[in-house]
Amino acid sequence: MAASRNSGKSRSQRTMNRQVFRRWPRFAGLLALLIILVSVWWSKQDDIASVCQQAGALLATNPNRAVLLLEQVVSVSGTDAPDAYVLWTRALLAAGRHSEALGCFSLMNNPSAADHKMLLLLADEAVASGDPLLARFSLEAISPESVDRPTALQRLISLNQQTGNATAIMPLAQELLILQPDNANSWRVLAQVQESQQELHAAAATFQEVLKRERVTDRRASALRSLLRLQVLLGERTDARISLDELTKIAPLKTTDQINEVLLLKLEGEMEQAWMKIGEVVAQSPTNMLARETRGTLAFSRGENNTARKDFEAVLRVEPLNKQVHYKLAQVLLRMGNTDDARKHLQENRRLTEISADILKLETAAAEGKAEINRLNKLATAYDQIGQKETATRLREAASRLVPVAQ
């Protein structure tokens, strides 16, 4: 039975071999065609890689030439070469052709298919050349499954902080924490976001989480500094004292820490100790304006009006638009009987306070979606008046983007 089966198999195998040999020329033709096609494709890919490499090398020196090379590549490859598209975008960016760069990137069907490292690079370059929108698109293209997603999230957070897009930040920070729950840095980022959004209680609690996970001394000290600052702001004197004690054990106190110590002593009602301490801080760092303002405030409360006056005047020389210090100096001058000068500082305080109130109203309106062009321009003017030029510029740019496109 086995022999007959073997003989049967041999027979059918022989039949098949005969058929193959009979059709061989056709198979050979197909195979040759396949080999040719693969070779062409391979050589094309090789060409694309080679041209991309060549273009990449030209990015810094001759970006326009790089653009030309990459145009040829993408015209051949279509949207099948996402890396080439990213490189093309980078080249356009390097050539200062921002609108085209943005347009180029938006032509990609699936930017997530591009190399994520290259997308990170593009984002960095876009930020450096003042194109946050392209940077955002690039970073958002890095998919949640990617190992580069945490880096992308951190940069997106930073980007949104720079552009003042506060509402977008929190979900990003929370996603980062979900991806890396045991990473102290994820908690640190969340804490910083919370602090920037004035969620001070939450930020303090999150910095405590950082401290549970952070083992590197420098970073622990940094987290403790932030925590101390927040606890002082929140008036949590007992907890702040604990943080300060721990910080003192692991790192030398910086000037800001020492000022926080002074503020903590003030919270504790230890005004004499606070006074002694701020004297030391100012002696060490006479040009630190926060230290001078703090000493001025304490001096005023002690009736040491000359010291207070000198400190506040020093601060105003550096920060002439500091409305609070104008008010404080006016108070000192009134107690010194110098009503004329006091009146001037009160008037300046009033002027700056009115501008601040305008800013608050305009910002509230903008946050409610009433970001009209005139409102944003007014806001920019108000920021100009209080010396915040960068914010003013940002608002003017935002206003310019609101200009309707001509039909």
Place this chain on the structure above:
Amino acid sequence: MPTECRFRQLTFVGATLIAMFLSSCGGSSQPTITDESGRKTPAATEARSPSATSSPELTRIRSDSDWFDDITESTGIVFTYRNGAEANQFTILETVGGGVGIFDFDCDRQQDVFCVGGGTIDPGSVTPSGLPCHLFHNIGDFQFKDVTVSGHIPSDTDYSHGCVAGDIDNDGFPDLFVTCYGRSCLMLNCGDGTFIDMTNSAGLADESWSTAAAFGDVDGDGSADLYVTSYTDWSPKSHTPCGNSIDQTIDVCPPQNYNPLPDRLYRNQGNGEFQEVSEEMGIRKDGMGLGVLAADINEDGQVDFFVANDAVANRLYLSSERYSFIETAEVAGVAYNDGGSPEGSMGIDAEDIDGDGLCELWVTNFEMEDNSLFQNQGNGLFQHATAAFGLAGQSRINVGFGTGLHDLDGDSWMDVYVFNGHVLYNNGLTPFRQPAFVFRNLDGRKFADVTGSAGTWFHVPHSARGGAVGDLDGNGMLDLVTSSINEPTAILRNQLPVKNWIRLQLVGRHSSRIPVGARVTVKAFGRSCVRLAKSGSGFLSQSDSRILFAIEPERAEVDVEVAWPSGKYETFRARATATDHVLIEDSGAD
């Protein structure tokens, strides 16, 4: 006085004439006694309280007990201030809450309780409607009877916030002004235990949003004038809720989203009518007023006003010789905190905290701000002294509302209570209900947080707003009545050991009958203790207006110096054994 009211009063007076004659509400008969120097001085009228005659009360020592015992359930006071939150409209109107009043409306020498009603909000039109205020008659021994329904007070008030008592017709019966969103209400006390609505005929039918109010005779004509703070121009028509800054859930909009409404000062014409004199008296139009205090702040014998504004500078109106005001908050150093920033100020009070005879100013503030204690330096200048008095930091996580400077433990130093509660429903960071605090004044140098021993009510967070302080059982210790949003009003009996005291009710003759602006000095515990006759202090509330002094246990008599708003200085010799006195202007020694 309207005919209806006059008829009611005559009927009532006929029945109670004798009782009234010697009391503060009607009479002014004064015996004279000889003081230590042999000089004949009129003695203060004595009106011993029930407990003052009860020696066990005077000697009771309860060293381990809490300061306050929540006895609400046994008092008969069943009331809840409603703010209309159930409509889910998240209006800024709901954030203000309401106050409570302690005053003796029927002049029976027992302090009654008035609860401001609040209101509801229509879920469709967002239109607010008022709920009735309630009046609880003190029938003694911490028992109260709700006399609202028997027609004692007008029942058709608008959405109400605050109350202040004053005697607008100098008849000895305290009248009430209830502030509202819409038409505030002047309730004239008819003297028979009932009130009638005199708002329209008095010319006070302003339809804007009024919050706090204070009475004080600003023009020296002997009639109580009226200061009313206004908040913002929010209206149902313009209402849109705001997104919470944290997670964009719907919540109440901040006051900065609206325009401030001007405060109003009304001059009492002496004929039952009031005339608005805000502009000519120098009242500014740019505040968002939530608290006002009338008292003599700069020791010139005239009524001044201190106004607590939300989000913008506070205002200090000092009277000038020409019967107008000079606003001096910035110059005086009370406009902003010690960082030079405006605060969200709500509650307000003034008393001598440090024992130097000058009155300090005190305001409660929004979260992330310390409550501000402005220490009086003299010469019209104040120093932010919150930190120096150990009060920094403790309140930063809370939103402070009701407050008051009172000697709660009977040691002659003014302590302070602070009621808290957030204005945002869905803050997510700090809760809507927040704990209250009591700080004990340690010999005028510092305050110590004694909340831990303040009593069970203080151990639970509340959405607290108004608070009134008064001696509800006449034992010489100050009790507390609280008003919280959508929570039962609480009666907190002071159960600290009773010490020696005297209590003074000032009755003006040349000054207005309730002489707001008077300053009273008593030498006790080796120093001069100064108290102010004031109106409008606290938050939207009226506290017991009698002036209480702690006295050394061994003292039998004390000299009481009164600087009346009329400019007259008088000295009264008063018996100093847990006694009430009525001091009538022109009946003391010059």
